[in-house]
Amino acid sequence: MAEIISPQQTPIAAAVKPYDIIILGASGFTGKYVVREALKFLNAPNSPLKTLALAGRSQSRLSAALKWAASASGTASPPQIPFITADTTDPNSLSHLAAQAKIILNCVGPFRLYGQPVVSACVDSGCDYLDICGEPEFMEKMEALYHERAVEKGSLVISACGFDSxxxxxxxxxxxxxxxxxxxxxxxxxxxxxxxxxxxxxxxxxxxxxxxxxxxxxxxxxxxxxxxxxxxxxxxxxxxxxxxxxxxxxxxxxxxxxxxxxxxxxxxxxxxxxxxxxxxxxxxxxxxxxxxxxxxxxxxxxxxxxxxxxxxxxxxxxxxxxxxxxxxxxxxxxxxxxxxxxxxxxxxxxxxxxxxxxxxxxxxxxxxxxxxxxxxxxxxxxxxxxxxxxxxxxxxxxxxxxxxxxxxxxxxxxxxxxxxxxxxxxxxxxxxxxxxxxxxxxxxxxxxxxxxxxxxxxxxxxxx
Structure with missing residues (x-):
């Protein structure tokens, strides 16, 4: 049974990052394939990926995505990976999420609708952020709104880290x-x-x-x-x-x-x-x-x-x-x-x-x-x-x-x-x-x- 973490639990100190990567939107169409790819490198020899968590709105869908990803990658049973409840409409849940991760991989689009709160939470916590966005307005708007604060807080925000671009x-x-x-x-x-x-x-x-x-x-x-x-x-x-x-x-x-x-x-x-x-x-x-x-x-x-x-x-x-x-x-x-x-x-x-x-x-x-x-x-x-x-x-x-x-x-x-x-x-x-x-x-x-x-x-x- 995967560990389930709710955003109401005690906040984690900003300096402590228990997870190398958290995949947000892990149960989506693309997200479950990202989970499958991540499992190839989790605790693999010479891989820097040692700790991983999955985030989304539905615990049951996250569980199903992990089972599918494990099966698709040839693993007999899903590994013990924590699930974290998070919703792009709930800033507190996103702040809790970003406080726990070195890197957030955001797979929740369209980004013009759902991306900015995630970027904001990552910048505020000094968490690095990558996404698979291919939307020029979102990318350029994030640069205009958050670049200076991201420099100050030590948060690298990089969009278009998929086929785009x-x-x-x-x-x-x-x-x-x-x-x-x-x-x-x-x-x-x-x-x-x-x-x-x-x-x-x-x-x-x-x-x-x-x-x-x-x-x-x-x-x-x-x-x-x-x-x-x-x-x-x-x-x-x-x-x-x-x-x-x-x-x-x-x-x-x-x-x-x-x-x-x-x-x-x-x-x-x-x-x-x-x-x-x-x-x-x-x-x-x-x-x-x-x-x-x-x-x-x-x-x-x-x-x-x-x-x-x-x-x-x-x-x-x-x-x-x-x-x-x-x-x-x-x-x-x-x-x-x-x-x-x-x-x-x-x-x-x-x-x-x-x-x-x-x-x-x-x-x-x-x-x-x-x-x-x-x-x-x-x-x-x-x-x-x-x-x-x-x-x-x-x-x-x-x-x-x-x-x-x-x-x-x-x-x-x-x-x-x-x-x-x-x-x-x-x-x-x-x-x-x-x-x-x-x-x-x-x-x-x-x-x-x-x-x-x-x-x-x-x-x-x-x-x-």
């Missing part, structure tokens, strides 16, 4: 470092291809976040206008052409559709932070060896304009995404339209999203490929010669398993393990993007060891 961020950093010597990229396009032997089914939480994001797009615009303009990196060459919305990328064998992507905004924020801090962010108790490693790492990073496109092998494969975009644009403006979109996700997404989520077979059969196609200059000095066109193309690729339920838990857990293992070399606190914090760490190597590959594909001269 680690493959794009670490993939972009990996790509950039292939431009060696005096060569330099001008623009990098990421082409995301989702593949499956069975019909692909998306995460309903992702769909709900997209609906609410489109419905409240004006709030993101207002937020950005209200904040000081961030520094922009110096990118060699002219701004990239806008290009067409639909593209036939013959080299990759894909038809591609330009997307408004959280990945793009997160990468841009990382590049802005790097422009303001060219050597990266110093660690709270960083050793001299790591200082040299960090400075050397970022000195080889070359910024570029970045965008994301959804790729499919046939033109018709883009049709469901195009239709969903049309439905979102037409219906999100009205409360009735939003209700219809959220009530009937399968209809409006032509079957790609459904409330009950994918089956185990559908999850197991799915994979992703993210191709990074960079155009730039064999010598950065060429970019200053009038309207000189890029003369070099570099292609890299990130590949991995299904994005929502397998890749996301892998990424989230590896980010948490880096924090547990290497906390002295990370910033004291603040609200940051994953790339600027985890770039100089061994996160890429950890991901590669757990099924997410980073590969150099080709480097070619472009014809004039």
């Amino acid at each position: 680690i493959p794009a961020e670490i993939g972009m950093i990996f790509h950039s470092r292939q431009w060696v010597g005096s060569s330099a990229p001008n623009r990098v396009e990421a082409y995301l291809s989702l593949e499956s032997e069975k019909r692909t089914v998306g995460n309903y939480g992702t769909y709900e976040s997209a609906v609410l994001g489109v419905a409240n797009a004006d709030q993101l615009v207002q937020l950005r206008r209200s904040r000081p303009r961030r520094a922009r990196p110096a990118i060699p060459g002219p701004p990239p052409p806008k290009g067409s919305i639909i593209e036939h990328q013959k080299k990759l064998g894909l038809w591609a559709l330009k997307l408004p992507s959280a990945d793009s905004t997160v990468v841009r924020r990382t590049l802005s932070t790097l422009t303001e801090n060219p050597d990266g962010l110093p660690g709270v108790n960083e050793n001299p060896e790591h200082i040299k490693k960090r400075e050397s790492f970022w000195s080889s990073m070359k910024p570029a304009h970045f965008g994301v496109k959804l790729g499919t092998k046939s033109f018709l494969g883009l049709f469901p995404t195009i239709m969903l975009g049309i439905f979102l644009g037409l219906l999100c403006k009205f409360s009735l339209g939003r209700w219809l979109l959220l009530k009937y996700p399968s209809f409006f997404s032509l079957g790609f999203f459904k409330k009950e989520g994918p089956s185990e077979d559908e999850v197991a059969s799915a994979t992703f490929k993210m191709w990074f196609v960079g155009h730039g200059f064999s010598d950065s000095s060429l970019a200053s010669r009038g309207n000189m066109k890029p003369d070099t193309e570099v292609i890299t690729r990130v590949t991995g398993p299904e994005i929502g339920y397998i890749t996301t838990p892998i990424v989230l857990l590896q980010c948490a393990l880096v924090m547990l293992n290497d906390r002295d070399n990370l910033p004291k606190g603040g609200v940051y993007t994953p790339g600027i914090v985890f770039g100089p760490t061994d996160l890429q190597e950890r991901l590669q060891e757990n099924g997410i590959s980073f590969d150099f594909v080709s480097k070619n001269a472009l014809s004039a």
